[in-house]
Structures are given as C-alpha cells and as structure tokens.
Amino acid sequence: MAQSKLWTKAPTWVVYSLGFLPAAYLVYGVVTNSLGPDPIAVLENNLGEHALQFLLLGLAITPLMRFAKINLVKYRRAIGLIAFFYVVLHLLVYTLLDRQLDLNAIIGDIWKRPYITIGMSAFLLLVPLAITSNNFSIRKLGAATWNKLHKIVYAAVILGALHYMLLTKTWQLEPIIYFTLAVLLVASRKFYPKRKKQTRQNPQTSKTQTA
Template sequence: MIRALNDGLRRVPVPLIWALGAIPFALLVFDMVTNNLGVDPVQQIEHRLGRTALYLLVAGLAVTPLLRLTGLSLMRFRRAIGVLCFGYALAHVLTWVVMDMGLLWGQMGRDIVKRPYLLFGMLSFMAIFALGVTSNNLSIRRMGAGAWRRLHRLVYPAAVLAGMHWLWAVKVNEIAPLVWASLIVALLALRIAIPRPLGRGTRKTEGIIIK
C-alpha cells in the first residue's frame, strides 16, 4: 500500500504544492478586500501569516519522521514547503515592521529586547531567512553539501523558537500554541529516537527545504 501511495505521489506535480500553499494568502487578501478582518485588521494579518508559517515549518519537519515511521515519502515536496514557510514568515515580519510598528526602528529594537516573544520570533526568522535564501542548487554547489547540511540544521532551533514565540505571545490560556509547540518537540524527539536508515542516497534527504 505504501509503495502504491509513493508511486501516486511521484505523479503529483510540485507546482500543485505551491498552488495549495498560496490558498491561505489568497483567503487573507480576500478578507482584506472585503473588510472582514475584525476590529484589529493589522493584528489579524500578522497572526494569520505567522500561524501559516509555523504550520508549514511543522509540515516540513514531519517529512523525515513520516518517512522513517511509515515509508511514505514526501521528500520531493519538502523544498516547496520550506520556501513557502519562508515566504509567510517574511510577510509576517514585514507586516509587523511596516504596518504595526510604522518603521520605527528604535522602538522595534527596544521592544525586541524587552519582550521575550519578540526576541524568540526574530531569532527564529533569522534562521528561517538563512534557510530560505540558500534553498537552491546554486547555494549547495557554492557552499558544498556538508556546509549546506550543517547550515540547514538551523531548522531545529528555528522551530523551537517559533513555538516559544507563539506560546509567549498569547495573552490568555489558548490551547493551540501549546498543541503546536508540543508537536514540534515530538517531531524533533522522533528524529532522534528513530535511527536514520543506512543506504545509498540517505544523506540527500536531510534538511528541511532541499528536496
């Protein structure tokens, strides 16, 4: 059954992942145009972009444990998932910088220092940014496969920091950020607990963004 599923997945075009990944952004734009973002539209834009980035980050993290546990391979979609994550994270940060803070750089710096959730979020974004801009074959050739793989291990602290960012940002007892933070921890634990199978081409599957 897994073999049949993998055969079917190989026939799924990667551009379909890009199209599916664009749906949350399209829905957000629609709600903006129709004035359906509630009393604080900037906050809604920030939160929806940030949550989508986190969901995609978790989806990318889940690819390897899913393969090791079940044999189901989504590896060929992982680069698209990772770059989509980077795009939503970038839009999330730009919304905060431009629409929320109004390009007040001094105030932003003070807020990042004073508020741990902003510090966690910015550190996570810096790691995701490094992953996003090197998510291409040219970067692999220039850096070398070993250095590239070491750089892309930043996905693990990026995911933890993103989960902490959401947990510390909530003002009330919300269950969603706790669930997603727990899922991140579980996925990272699975990567450690389940040994990587030995064999030709195994190392090529490592990393969150490269396929």
C-alpha cells in the same frame, strides 16, 4: 508502496499554489474588509500561524515517510520556502502596518518583549536556509555541509513555536499543541535512525532534503 508513489506524482508548482492559497484568502479579507475590527492583528497572527504550520509540515516529512510510507521528500524544499514566505509576510505586517516602520518601537519590542526577541531570532536562523535552498548552494557547499547547515531549522521551529506560545500570554491549548509537536518532531530525529550513509553521501539525492 503504491500509496507512497501517489504522493510524488503532483508537480512542485501544485504545492506552491496550494501553499499560497491561505495568503490569497487573507488578502481577499483585507480587500473586502472582512477580517473584523482589528484586521492588522488578524493578518499578522494568521500569517505567523501559517508559517509555523508549514515549518512543522517540513519537519514531519521524514516521520511520515518512516511510519506512514507517505513520501513527500520531493516537496520538502518547496514547503520550507513557503514557510519562509509566510514568516517574511508576518514580519512585514508587524514592521510596516503594526509598527509603521518606527525603528525605536521595533527595537524597544525586541529588547523588552521576550516573545518578539525569540521570534526575531527564529527569523534570523531561517534566512540562511532560505538563501541556500537551491541546487547552486548544494553544489557550492557540498551535500554534507549543506545538510549540516539546514539542521538549524530544528532550533528555528522550536523558537517559532515558543514565540507563538508566549505571544498568547495565556496557556491556550493550540499554541501548546504546536510547541509539543515541534519538540516531538525535533526529538524524533535524535531517537530514530538517520538516513543511510549512501543517501547522505549522494548530492543528487540530497537536493530535495533538509535536515
């Protein structure tokens, strides 16, 4: 238990600060022209990968608490918002820098390229989760409804991992690992006991919970 408590002492702003460091490093790479011959591709791919990593970390919080006694629940919302931040940046780089706001090209990509269709679907699923990741939404929706809504993250993570795997166009190990982790983390919610009823029914304990 002492080890578990150590993980809850850091304030949430520390998580945000650490979470934004990869983005700051990429910005530094752009400014110093150190991202290689195709900086837009490097920027776009890295932002997308960081988004997926944080989404997976958010899903891993419950298994970590159950099996490793590492309690990161108070940081779940921050991790989810950081993940959405990287998703938005990834999308902005694609639309603004890669496609230069060419709507015909963007719509054509969504229509003709399955991995982009899947990626856009994942983004749309994450939008309502990001909008409602606040105490006001929990009070308005009620803890039970809010938790049901945030179960959408399961589908979003699976789609995000699939988007990354199809993006590579070859069977590379890293995307396969991400996709496998996504499937296992989502499956773990089905095959292991859920939280106690009293926790689900208490809005105060649900404020830092996602599905």
